[in-house]
Amino acid sequence: MASARRVFRPFRPRIAHLASVWAIAICLMTSFGQGDTVVRFDTAMGSFHVQLFDTITPLTVQNFMNYVNDGDYVNSFFHRLVPGFVLQGGGFTYDPLLDQFDAVPAYPPVVNEFNVSNTRGTIAMAKQGGDPDSATNQFFFNLGDNSGSLDNQNGGFTAFGEVIGDGMTVVDLLAAQQVWDASSVHPAWTDLPLINYSGSGPWPQTLEMIDAITVAGDVNGDGWVGDLDLAMIISNWGQSGLGRAGGDINDNGVVDGLDYAEVLSFWNTGTPLEPPAEAIPEPATLGLLIAMAGLALLSRRK
Numbered sequence: 001m002a003s004a005r006r007v008f009r010p011f012r013p014r015i016a017h018l019a020s021v022w023a024i025a026i027c028l029m030t031s032f033g034q035g036d037t038v039v040r041f042d043t044a045m046g047s048f049h050v051q052l053f054d055t056i057t058p059l060t061v062q063n064f065m066n067y068v069n070d071g072d073y074v075n076s077f078f079h080r081l082v083p084g085f086v087l088q089g090g091g092f093t094y095d096p097l098l099d100q101f102d103a104v105p106a107y108p109p110v111v112n113e114f115n116v117s118n119t120r121g122t123i124a125m126a127k128q129g130g131d132p133d134s135a136t137n138q139f140f141f142n143l144g145d146n147s148g149s150l151d152n153q154n155g156g157f158t159a160f161g162e163v164i165g166d167g168m169t170v171v172d173l174l175a176a177q178q179v180w181d182a183s184s185v186h187p188a189w190t191d192l193p194l195i196n197y198s199g200s201g202p203w204p205q206t207l208e209m210i211d212a213i214t215v216a217g218d219v220n221g222d223g224w225v226g227d228l229d230l231a232m233i234i235s236n237w238g239q240s241g242l243g244r245a246g247g248d249i250n251d252n253g254v255v256d257g258l259d260y261a262e263v264l265s266f267w268n269t270g271t272p273l274e275p276p277a278e279a280i281p282e283p284a285t286l287g288l289l290i291a292m293a294g295l296a297l298l299s300r301r302k
Contacts, residue, residue: 037061038164038216038266039068042251044195044209045174048167049216050123053160056115060125060135060160063110067137068213069223072104078174078208079186080140081193087175088126088140091188094207101186101204106136114156117147121168122159129154143175174208217266219247219259224270229263 037052052061067073067090075095080088093102110125112132118124122142125135132155141163142150150157163171180197182189194206214221219229221244233247233255240254247255249262 037065037270039161040214040216041167041170042211042214043170043174044207044211046170047250048170049164050161050167051164053116053162057113057158057160059110060113060158063107063135064125064139064160065223066107067104068215069221071212072137073210073213076104076210078193078210079189080191081175081177081179081208082143082191083175083179084144085142085146086140087143087171087193088138089208089210090126090138092186094204094209096205099204104137109134109136112155113158113160114151116159118142118150118157118159119145119147121163121171123161123163124150124157124159127154127157132156141171141175143171177208214244215266215270217249217263218270219244219249219263221245225263225266225268230260233259233263 036054039050039052041048041050052064054061073090074093076089076091076093078087078089079092080086091104093104094100095102109127110133112127112135114132116122120142123139124142126138126140128134135158142159174193177193177195178197179191180194180199180203182192182203193208194203195208197203197206215223215225217225217229219232222228236242236247236255237260238255239246240248242248242255244251247259249259252258
């Protein structure tokens with residue numbers, strides 16, 4: 001009997017693991033192909049997700065994604081905070097190694113697509129006064145219900161997405177920091193938010209940095225979440241030190257179930273510069289692939 005227990009006990013967690021794989025597959029199949037792009041903001045005070053309005057504001061979303069896919073927002077920062085009103089970024093970057101500021105390069109402006117009210121949690125494009133079609137790289141988060149003012153100014157400010165889940169918790173933390181006047185460095189930085197700055201000494205290291213904005217679930221950086229991303233995570237399962245391109249999407253140091261779940265959660269979403277090269281499996285086929293992946297992982301661990 002002792003021998004029998006030694007043979008069968010190791011299989012119990014594996015069976016439970018396989019059941020969980022099937023559960024994930026069944027629960028997430030209904031969300032596949034939802035279409036709207038979801039991007040992840042990795043900031044100095046935490047990460048949050050924003051769902052973009054691909055159908056309602058297609059030109060604005062594509063304009064924003066051009067900057068995202070080109071990596072223009074890497075090491076950018078929020079440079080304007082008006083408490084209770086807006087938190088604005090997208091215009092400037094800071095290189096901590098070189099201690100150097102730069103402007104985010106601006107592409108041609110996008111046509112205004114005002115369709116959604118500027119309510120709390122929406123993200124909208126900043127633009128020049130008196131020119132509705134002047135939005136380029138700068139965006140802002142509405143910290144309150146600004147529909148009464150921003151919906152009626154300058155042709156209406158184009159809200160092209162909204163913070164989802166508990167993401168406003170992070171945005172509110174960013175919006176709770178003290179504002180400083182750094183217009184002597186740049187005229188646009190009259191309301192610069194800094195994290196726990198004492199008021200004296202060097203301040204760039206206290207900037208509200210945006211480390212990166214990426215398509216949620218996109219491992220290989222092609223702007224689309226599909227089977228190539230899932231395959232990368234499966235092939236590198238359990239490995240550490242690989243970074244995002246190796247499957248560690250959430251940067252917790254290891255390719256694991258959290259990364260796997262994010263790919264599945266945002267399956268078949270994104271706005272690639274070109275149509276994705278990989279064939280996107282139908283939901284039934286994907287369920288089979290997930291089950292096979294689970295079996296493969298169990299076999300490897302065995």
